[in-house]
Amino acid sequence: MADVEYLTGLLRTFPDYPKKGINFLDIFPLLRNPIAFETLITHFVHRLTSHTLARSPSKKIDVVVGLDARGFLLGPIIAMRLGAAFAPVRKKGKLPGECVAVTYEKEYGADTFEMQSDAIMPGQNVVIVDDLIATGGSAKAAGELVAKLGGKTLEYLFIIELTFLHAADKLDAPMYIYSLISRLVISC
Numbered sequence: 001m002a003d004v005e006y007l008t009g010l011l012r013t014f015p016d017y018p019k020k021g022i023n024f025l026d027i028f029p030l031l032r033n034p035i036a037f038e039t040l041i042t043h044f045v046h047r048l049t050s051h052t053l054a055r056s057p058s059k060k061i062d063v064v065v066g067l068d069a070r071g072f073l074l075g076p077i078i079a080m081r082l083g084a085a086f087a088p089v090r091k092k093g094k095l096p097g098e099c100v101a102v103t104y105e106k107e108y109g110a111d112t113f114e115m116q117s118d119a120i121m122p123g124q125n126v127v128i129v130d131d132l133i134a135t136g137g138s139a140k141a142a143g144e145l146v147a148k149l150g151g152k153t154l155e156y157l158f159i160i161e162l163t164f165l166h167a168a169d170k171l172d173a174p175m176y177i178y179s180l181i182s183r184l185v186i187s188c
């Protein structure tokens with residue numbers, strides 16, 4: 001599809017960043033271009049309204065969850081377009097009040113994610129958004145936080161999946177991943 005080729009062409013990689021052996025994928029040129037950014041957001045919103053909601057009896061997405069930090073650049077815009085709430089998953093020690101926490105492994109180290117306990121009400125429909133999925137550790141931890149709060153994750157959305165790492169294998173079924181650029185859709 002022309003849009004996907006256009007968006008893919010704006011991405012770039014930096015070898016050995018932030019440390020040797022990591023091929024760092026930089027999404028910022030895409031956000032720097034307002035037409036590309038609009039195209040990306042519209043693509044995600046179309047996916048959610050035309051496909052994801054077909055799996056939900058209530059036909060409503062209640063909460064868009066964005067992952068610290070690059071998921072914060074996408075999640076709130078998608079939430080506003082859908083008329084949904086936005087809730088952040090943050091790295092440990094950044095959120096006030098009662099929180100739930102999960103420790104996870106990612107491509108370059110271990111970390112702990114937290115969500116505020118009142119960010120999602122039991123039974124709410126949730127979509128988890130991030131810029132990319134590499135090992136799947138971050139996405140898996142976010143899904144676990146949503147589950148701890150009683151939310152139902154309808155879909156995980158990414159701009160790109162670094163498919164060589166087989167991240168999808170790490171995530172629990174039943175779940176769905178939509179990755180715009182690899183166009184990978186996994187239904188379990």
Ligand SMILES: O=P(O)(O)OC[C@H]1O[C@H](OP(=O)(O)OP(=O)(O)O)[C@H](O)[C@@H]1O
Nearest residue numbers: 068069070106107133134135136137138
């Ligand atoms: O699939 P994984 O192996 O878990 O890696 C993917 C995660 O890594 C990056 O975030 P990072 O933790 O580097 O934080 P940042 O957004 O603050 O740079 C990226 O934005 C994803 O959240």
Ligand SMILES: Nc1ncnc2[nH]cnc12
Nearest residue numbers: 022023024025026107134
């Ligand atoms: N290869 C990569 N490029 C950019 N962000 C990442 N986060 C984890 N792995 C990454």
